[in-house]
Amino acid sequence: MDLSARTAEQIGEAIRRTRKARGWTQSDLSGRTNLRVATISSLENGDAGTKIATLLTVMAALGLEFRLVVRGESVEIEDIF
Amino acid sequence: MDLSARTAEQIGEAIRRTRKARGWTQSDLSGRTNLRVATISSLENGDAGTKIATLLTVMAALGLEFRLVVRGESVEIEDIF
DNA sequence: GCTCCTTTTACGGCGGAGCGTAAATTAAAC
DNA sequence: GTTTAATTTACGCTCCGCCGTAAAAGGAGC
Secondary structure, three states: OOOEEEEHHHHHHHHHHHHHOOOOOHHHHHHHHHHHHHHHHHOOOOOOEEEEEHHHHHHHOOOOEEEEEEEOOOHHHHHOO | EEEEEHHHHHHHHHHHHHHHHOOOOHHHHHHOOOOHHHHHHHHHOOOOOOEEEHHOOOHHOEEEEEEEEOOOOOOOHHHOO
Protein backbone atom coordinates (compact mmCIF):
# COMPACT_ATOMS: atom_id res chain seq x y z
CA MET A 1 0.00 0.00 0.00
CA ASP A 2 1.44 3.34 -1.07
CA LEU A 3 -0.90 6.31 -1.12
CA SER A 4 0.02 9.71 -2.49
CA ALA A 5 -1.60 12.79 -1.03
CA ARG A 6 -1.53 16.49 -1.70
CA THR A 7 -4.72 17.42 0.11
CA ALA A 8 -6.25 16.81 3.51
CA GLU A 9 -9.03 14.88 1.80
CA GLN A 10 -6.52 12.48 0.28
CA ILE A 11 -4.77 12.07 3.61
CA GLY A 12 -8.07 11.32 5.30
CA GLU A 13 -8.98 8.82 2.64
CA ALA A 14 -5.63 7.08 3.02
CA ILE A 15 -6.15 6.88 6.77
CA ARG A 16 -9.64 5.50 6.36
CA ARG A 17 -8.60 2.89 3.82
CA THR A 18 -5.72 1.73 5.98
CA ARG A 19 -7.92 1.54 9.05
CA LYS A 20 -10.49 -0.54 7.22
CA ALA A 21 -7.75 -2.72 5.79
CA ARG A 22 -6.87 -3.45 9.42
CA GLY A 23 -10.49 -4.31 10.09
CA TRP A 24 -10.78 -1.57 12.70
CA THR A 25 -13.59 0.83 13.51
CA GLN A 26 -13.01 4.46 14.42
CA SER A 27 -13.78 3.38 17.95
CA ASP A 28 -10.97 0.81 17.80
CA LEU A 29 -8.55 3.49 16.64
CA SER A 30 -9.78 5.78 19.37
CA GLY A 31 -8.99 3.15 21.96
CA ARG A 32 -5.48 2.65 20.62
CA THR A 33 -4.69 6.34 20.47
CA ASN A 34 -6.63 8.10 23.22
CA LEU A 35 -8.08 10.33 20.53
CA ARG A 36 -11.82 10.91 20.41
CA VAL A 37 -13.87 9.16 17.79
CA ALA A 38 -15.03 12.61 16.72
CA THR A 39 -11.44 13.68 16.15
CA ILE A 40 -10.69 10.64 14.01
CA SER A 41 -13.88 11.20 12.08
CA SER A 42 -12.99 14.76 11.13
CA LEU A 43 -9.45 13.72 10.22
CA GLU A 44 -10.73 11.00 7.88
CA ASN A 45 -13.15 13.51 6.40
CA GLY A 46 -10.32 15.76 5.35
CA ASP A 47 -10.27 18.50 7.96
CA ALA A 48 -7.08 20.43 7.19
CA GLY A 49 -7.33 22.12 10.56
CA THR A 50 -6.36 18.90 12.27
CA LYS A 51 -3.02 19.08 14.03
CA ILE A 52 0.02 17.23 12.79
CA ALA A 53 0.26 15.60 16.22
CA THR A 54 -3.14 14.02 15.72
CA LEU A 55 -2.26 12.78 12.26
CA LEU A 56 1.04 11.33 13.47
CA THR A 57 -0.66 9.57 16.37
CA VAL A 58 -3.18 7.93 14.07
CA MET A 59 -0.54 7.00 11.52
CA ALA A 60 1.63 5.43 14.19
CA ALA A 61 -1.30 3.34 15.39
CA LEU A 62 -1.90 2.20 11.82
CA GLY A 63 1.76 1.48 11.17
CA LEU A 64 2.06 4.19 8.55
CA GLU A 65 4.81 6.66 7.89
CA PHE A 66 5.35 9.60 5.59
CA ARG A 67 7.52 9.97 2.58
CA LEU A 68 7.89 13.54 1.47
CA VAL A 69 8.49 13.24 -2.24
CA VAL A 70 9.32 15.89 -4.80
CA ARG A 71 6.45 15.91 -7.26
CA GLY A 72 7.38 14.35 -10.55
CA GLU A 73 10.42 12.56 -9.26
CA SER A 74 10.40 8.84 -9.10
CA VAL A 75 11.38 6.90 -6.04
CA GLU A 76 14.25 5.15 -7.74
CA ILE A 77 17.12 4.49 -5.41
CA GLU A 78 19.54 5.69 -8.07
CA ASP A 79 18.02 9.14 -7.74
CA ILE A 80 18.98 9.49 -4.13
CA PHE A 81 22.56 10.48 -4.79
CA MET B 1 14.90 13.53 -2.99
CA ASP B 2 12.76 11.30 -0.82
CA LEU B 3 12.49 11.92 2.89
CA SER B 4 10.77 9.62 5.34
CA ALA B 5 9.23 10.94 8.50
CA ARG B 6 7.45 9.58 11.52
CA THR B 7 7.81 12.62 13.74
CA ALA B 8 7.14 16.32 13.47
CA GLU B 9 10.85 16.95 13.83
CA GLN B 10 11.59 14.84 10.78
CA ILE B 11 8.86 16.57 8.82
CA GLY B 12 10.28 19.96 9.77
CA GLU B 13 13.75 18.88 8.80
CA ALA B 14 12.52 17.64 5.42
CA ILE B 15 10.79 20.96 4.84
CA ARG B 16 13.89 22.92 5.77
CA ARG B 17 16.14 20.80 3.58
CA THR B 18 13.86 21.18 0.60
CA ARG B 19 13.53 24.91 1.11
CA LYS B 20 17.28 25.36 1.24
CA ALA B 21 17.69 23.11 -1.78
CA ARG B 22 15.49 25.65 -3.56
CA GLY B 23 17.74 28.43 -2.34
CA TRP B 24 14.86 30.08 -0.49
CA THR B 25 14.73 31.81 2.86
CA GLN B 26 11.83 31.46 5.28
CA SER B 27 10.86 34.93 4.17
CA ASP B 28 10.71 33.77 0.55
CA LEU B 29 8.45 30.89 1.55
CA SER B 30 6.32 33.27 3.55
CA GLY B 31 5.82 35.44 0.49
CA ARG B 32 4.79 32.50 -1.64
CA THR B 33 2.33 31.15 0.90
CA ASN B 34 0.93 34.06 2.90
CA LEU B 35 2.10 32.27 6.01
CA ARG B 36 4.06 34.19 8.61
CA VAL B 37 7.77 33.63 8.88
CA ALA B 38 7.14 32.72 12.51
CA THR B 39 4.73 29.99 11.44
CA ILE B 40 7.22 28.52 9.00
CA SER B 41 9.93 28.68 11.63
CA SER B 42 7.96 26.68 14.17
CA LEU B 43 6.95 24.15 11.51
CA GLU B 44 10.58 23.59 10.52
CA ASN B 45 11.47 23.25 14.18
CA GLY B 46 9.11 20.32 14.59
CA ASP B 47 6.04 21.79 16.24
CA ALA B 48 3.50 18.96 16.11
CA GLY B 49 0.76 21.44 16.97
CA THR B 50 1.01 22.93 13.51
CA LYS B 51 -2.09 22.39 11.41
CA ILE B 52 -2.16 20.07 8.44
CA ALA B 53 -3.33 23.01 6.34
CA THR B 54 -0.13 24.88 7.11
CA LEU B 55 2.03 21.88 6.29
CA LEU B 56 0.19 21.27 3.01
CA THR B 57 0.51 24.92 2.01
CA VAL B 58 4.25 24.86 2.58
CA MET B 59 4.67 21.53 0.83
CA ALA B 60 2.71 22.75 -2.19
CA ALA B 61 4.96 25.81 -2.43
CA LEU B 62 7.99 23.54 -2.31
CA GLY B 63 6.58 21.10 -4.85
CA LEU B 64 6.36 18.28 -2.34
CA GLU B 65 3.72 15.66 -1.83
CA PHE B 66 3.09 12.95 0.70
CA ARG B 67 3.28 9.28 0.32
CA LEU B 68 1.71 7.34 3.14
CA VAL B 69 3.42 4.00 3.21
CA VAL B 70 2.99 0.99 5.41
CA ARG B 71 6.12 0.61 7.48
CA GLY B 72 8.19 -2.29 6.31
CA GLU B 73 6.35 -2.89 3.07
CA SER B 74 8.62 -1.15 0.61
CA VAL B 75 12.27 -0.29 0.40
CA GLU B 76 13.38 1.60 3.45
CA ILE B 77 15.49 4.53 2.42
CA GLU B 78 14.93 6.68 5.45
CA ASP B 79 18.55 6.29 6.41
CA ILE B 80 19.45 8.87 3.81
CA PHE B 81 18.72 11.41 6.47
C1' DG C 1 -40.67 -2.32 10.32
C1' DC C 2 -36.96 -2.70 14.27
C1' DT C 3 -31.95 -3.67 16.38
C1' DC C 4 -27.17 -3.21 16.66
C1' DC C 5 -23.01 -1.15 15.21
C1' DT C 6 -20.68 2.70 13.25
C1' DT C 7 -20.08 7.33 12.12
C1' DT C 8 -21.19 12.08 12.41
C1' DT C 9 -22.56 16.16 14.86
C1' DA C 10 -23.24 19.12 19.00
C1' DC C 11 -21.99 21.97 23.23
C1' DG C 12 -19.25 24.16 27.04
C1' DG C 13 -14.55 24.60 28.18
C1' DC C 14 -9.66 25.10 27.68
C1' DG C 15 -5.50 25.49 25.32
C1' DG C 16 -2.92 26.83 21.56
C1' DA C 17 -2.17 28.09 16.34
C1' DG C 18 -1.80 31.70 13.18
C1' DC C 19 -2.58 36.53 12.47
C1' DG C 20 -0.48 41.46 12.56
C1' DT C 21 3.37 43.50 14.18
C1' DA C 22 7.56 44.06 16.18
C1' DA C 23 11.77 43.17 18.58
C1' DA C 24 15.53 40.18 19.73
C1' DT C 25 18.77 36.60 18.71
C1' DT C 26 21.74 34.22 15.43
C1' DA C 27 24.36 33.65 11.13
C1' DA C 28 26.59 35.34 7.33
C1' DA C 29 29.30 38.84 4.76
C1' DC C 30 32.16 42.35 4.35
C1' DG D 1 33.94 43.92 14.77
C1' DT D 2 30.33 46.02 12.36
C1' DT D 3 26.80 45.98 9.07
C1' DT D 4 23.34 43.03 6.84
C1' DA D 5 20.51 39.09 6.25
C1' DA D 6 18.07 35.35 8.38
C1' DT D 7 15.79 33.06 12.06
C1' DT D 8 13.59 32.93 16.39
C1' DT D 9 10.69 34.83 19.97
C1' DA D 10 7.06 37.88 21.95
C1' DC D 11 2.40 40.28 22.64
C1' DG D 12 -2.61 41.00 21.99
C1' DC D 13 -6.22 39.15 19.28
C1' DT D 14 -9.45 35.90 17.02
C1' DC D 15 -10.41 31.40 15.65
C1' DC D 16 -10.85 26.61 16.19
C1' DG D 17 -8.99 21.80 17.56
C1' DC D 18 -9.51 18.50 21.01
C1' DC D 19 -11.37 17.41 25.34
C1' DG D 20 -15.47 15.20 27.94
C1' DT D 21 -19.82 13.88 27.05
C1' DA D 22 -23.80 13.07 24.70
C1' DA D 23 -27.11 12.74 21.15
C1' DA D 24 -28.34 12.24 16.32
C1' DA D 25 -27.77 10.23 11.82
C1' DG D 26 -26.37 6.36 8.69
C1' DG D 27 -25.88 1.36 7.49
C1' DA D 28 -26.13 -3.58 7.69
C1' DG D 29 -28.80 -7.33 8.90
C1' DC D 30 -32.88 -9.63 10.75
